[in-house]
């Protein structure tokens with residue numbers, strides 16, 4: 001169970017100016033904004049994948065004082081398109097997930113034994129989420145985690161993610177476009193508009 005807060009202090013990258021935001025343990029903060037407004041870049045900055053101004057902390061740990069690979073092991077980015085390097089799915093897992101987890105995500109019970117080459121885009125996305133979660137990070141950065149999924153599967157994945165995040169206490173930044181999804185999963189909602197990060201009133205959703 002994580003008890004650490006993810007803090008962004010005046011993070012600036014590209015057109016986005018001084019974004020400050022605290023995400024509490026187990027809290028889901030949805031990030032929205034027009035295409036090209038800088039949502040993915042902000043997540044990449046928080047994951048220390050792009051140089052930026054300002055500071056990011058996970059609890060007492062400062063991004064600037066932590067080697068990139070150690071930081072990213074803790075502050076886990078799940079991009080919309082996951083990267084696969086070995087031949088079979090199972091080779092990418094540090095801890096093998098239980099069958100119930102595959103079922104909860106609508107995946108076949110033998111999906112771990114599959115060749116990566118046969119995976120559909122939506123299967124890759126769900127297995128990419130499962131892989132990230134099974135590494136027990138300290139915080140999650142989700143970039144449109146249901147972008148490639150049909151409505152019913154999206155709702156399944158949302159429910160699974162929400163339950164894991166609340167249970168494990170991961171502070172989570174979740175990029176989403178869909179109002180319905182934001183209303184279902186977000187504890188708070190922020191958006192990027194005109195190069196600024198601002199909180200959206202709960203009445204918006």
Ligand SMILES: Nc1ncnc2c1ncn2[C@@H]1O[C@H](COP(=O)(O)OP(=O)(O)OP(=O)(O)O)[C@@H](O)[C@H]1O
Nearest residue numbers: 014015033034035036037038039040041042050175
């Ligand atoms: N490494 C980079 N250097 C310079 N500009 C970049 C870099 N990466 C992305 N950009 C630009 O920064 C802007 C924001 O990109 P970003 O991918 O963060 O958008 P987004 O809000 O996630 O959009 P979408 O909803 O379409 O995914 C875009 O105009 C993009 O072309």
